[in-house]
């Protein structure tokens with residue numbers, strides 16, 4: 001059985017220009033990601049890992065090349081089309097959680113659902129299910145500053161999965177956590193991959209975190225090198 005292709009990056013180039021100067025981050029980068037994959041992306045600081053995640057999530061566009069998602073070139077979408085596509089398919093998880101400090105855990109998790117046509121009772125049900133899945137049902141009314149770092153990251157995971165996206169894009173999701181808490185977060189990501197079929201792309205500096213993925217690629221000097229995951 002061949003796996004279903006989710007992303008096909010074809011000859012992606014990306015450069016940023018500052019005045020007259022242009023800095024090339026990648027040139028002619030190719031990558032495929034299948035449905036159900038869990039890919040760790042490693043590489044030195046400044047190698048373009050966050051830039052790559054932003055392009056996969058439709059937040060940034062390549063300078064050249066195609067990003068096919070389920071066969072369609074998302075780099076051609078308008079801002080409005082991209083926003084709809086993102087809301088339907090993508091969940092983002094960041095190193096510093098990016099929660100709204102004035103809102104409770106439940107209200108933070110509800111945010112992506114406000115873009116959808118859903119009744120408030122449907123929203124409440126989805127929020128409760130997402131918080132339950134990350135083990136935080138009893139913290140729904142807490143605000144971020146009343147939660148530990150690991151719990152805040154769990155809220156962020158609940159927010160990322162509440163609209164049932166296909167793909168989770170995680171940028172250093174355990175970068176600010178101690179080893180034991182990082183392990184819990186990585187186990188949650190692995191559960192979402194194995195039992196809920198979420199495709200995951202995770203940027204990490206930590207080889208121990210990368211071992212939770214099914215495969216690992218190194219990004220260096222604009223090129224990918226597939227690395228063995230040594231247990």
Ligand SMILES: Nc1ncnc2c1ncn2[C@@H]1O[C@H](COP(=O)(O)OP(=O)(O)OP(=O)(O)O)[C@@H](O)[C@H]1O
Nearest residue numbers: 016017018025043044045046047048049050051052
């Ligand atoms: N909006 C921008 N304008 C100009 N240059 C940018 C912009 N965003 C990123 N860059 C440059 O692109 C390169 C890659 O940045 P990126 O943030 O993707 O690296 P990274 O691999 O995620 O690094 P880190 O591990 O430190 O997070 C860097 O040299 C950065 O300065």
Ligand SMILES: [Mg+2]
Nearest residue numbers: 049050051171
């Ligand atoms: Mg980065």
